[in-house]
Amino acid sequence: VSSRIITYLNEPEFADALNDNVKYLLFAGEKFNTNLLKVVERNHNIQLFNGYGPTETTVISSVKNLTEEVIKNGGNIKNIRISTGKPLCNFTTYILDKYLKPVPIGVVGEIVLGGYSLGRGYLNRNEINIKKFIHDPFLTMKGTNNNMYKTGDIGNWNEEGEVVCVGRIDFQVKIRGQRIELSEIENVILEMEQIDNSVVLCKRKENKEQYLVAYYISNTEEINGNQIRNYLKEKLPRYMIPNYFIEIKEIPVTNNGKLDRKALPEPSINDMIKEEYIAPETETEKEICNIFSQIFKIDINEIGKMGNFYDLGGDSLNAISILSMIEKKFDIKIKFKDFMNNSVINELASYIDSIIQNKDNNYQVDIIERRNSKEFPITSQQLGVYIDSIKNSNTIIYNVPMTFILKNNVNIEKVKKSFEALFAENDILRTKYNSKEINGKTEIYGIVDDECELKFEEYTYENANSFVRPFELSSAPLIRVGFIGNEVLMFDMHHIITDGFTTKVIINEINKYYNEGKFNENEIQFSDYAIYLNEN
CATH class of the missing domain: 3.30.300.30 (ANL, C-terminal domain)
Structure with a gap:
């Protein structure tokens, strides 16, 4: 286990003992520490192996010779890609999604093992056996006990057909x-x-x-x-x-x-590592420190005038909340991009003071005009998503899927009508993206396709994993809605037309239409916002 040996690596006596007496080093049982590659850097004659496999499969199920990788890299240990190698003989290795379907190369899933070396289960622990030792539907190796073991580890296949162990499902966190x-x-x-x-x-x-x-x-x-x-x-x-x-x-x-x-x-x-504390001086700085304290739930005495929105862990939802509180406190509106460009408290305070001063000199808040345009230039935020999606046309990294368990008394037809009404009301849901020649340059435009239709897809629990699949940006709509009987609602949108905040708005609007038969009025469409940004 690497934790045992890593602390001794810099001891000269230990290093000499390794060089003189050890030919093979096999590490397993926990994440491989890349500093162990220093052993090979010092002595290429030591064969260093990274192994993987739980006790339930008789310890090692795959192994990788890392010394060979270092030699291929010219003896340099930098940028060595660490894997646990290919499955050993008599083992079967699967990487599966939550529906127990194999995932493509590079896609992360749970590592599931089978084969001749798989144990029969835990003694007198049937409640755990049912969850962990499950039937192997693939049965790629005859003569085994027909089971496979869910390790709880997550990983992916690399292009060489090797297993890359990323970590534990238990250790994935959401921050x-x-x-x-x-x-x-x-x-x-x-x-x-x-x-x-x-x-x-x-x-x-x-x-x-x-x-x-x-x-x-x-x-x-x-x-x-x-x-x-x-x-x-x-x-x-x-x-x-x-x-x-x-x-x-x-x-x-x-x-x-x-x-x-x-x-x-x-x-x-x-x-805690934070910026040097410098107390706020102006009244505006003190108010902003107070707002940041409330949003980030940090003691106000720990937030000084040099506090940075990003360093405090700010995200777009935090920014929206802060802008709302600033509007209520100072009776002004700040553009999102201006807030992001003034992320340090003293800068933001100075910017607010300048707005207040200009407000007394007939400062006017920009009003976005409604134009009812069916074409609009892509925004800078969308452009990055568009380029990456075009380069990686088969990726689902920009899909924003959501799933809801429906109550017994939910009227499915009313849910469908709510989605149809939302679809008709919001141009962005009917938008596709194509290139156009403008003044000799290729530009990307969003085009509202009023001819496209929102279709409702039907699934079973067995094939529901096929619901999330790549979108074609040049074909509208970039939203899908599906059902598993009357029990589950699924919808999926491309990130180019939505984000986490917008998705919440859509859910609220669907709920409102389902219960009241109407939406909140749309004063402008996304196309109006995009044209405004392009002109300003």
């Missing part, structure tokens, strides 16, 4: 609406030469708010949490940056040598 895998953060921290080992945990405050803690072992006194945080800010989205950084001497392990997460120390306020 500020974003689902992340903690091992991704750990791997970036391990890129730093001064770091020997790292563990990242997700914890909860008393108010249930989640936060990230990074524990690290350094090989020098010249590294601290603030430096690690700055490195992560260059590599990761802001929502993946831990709030706390704690240096430890060693990684605690259980009796069987695996990481003991419960034994890691609890973070204190001294472990």
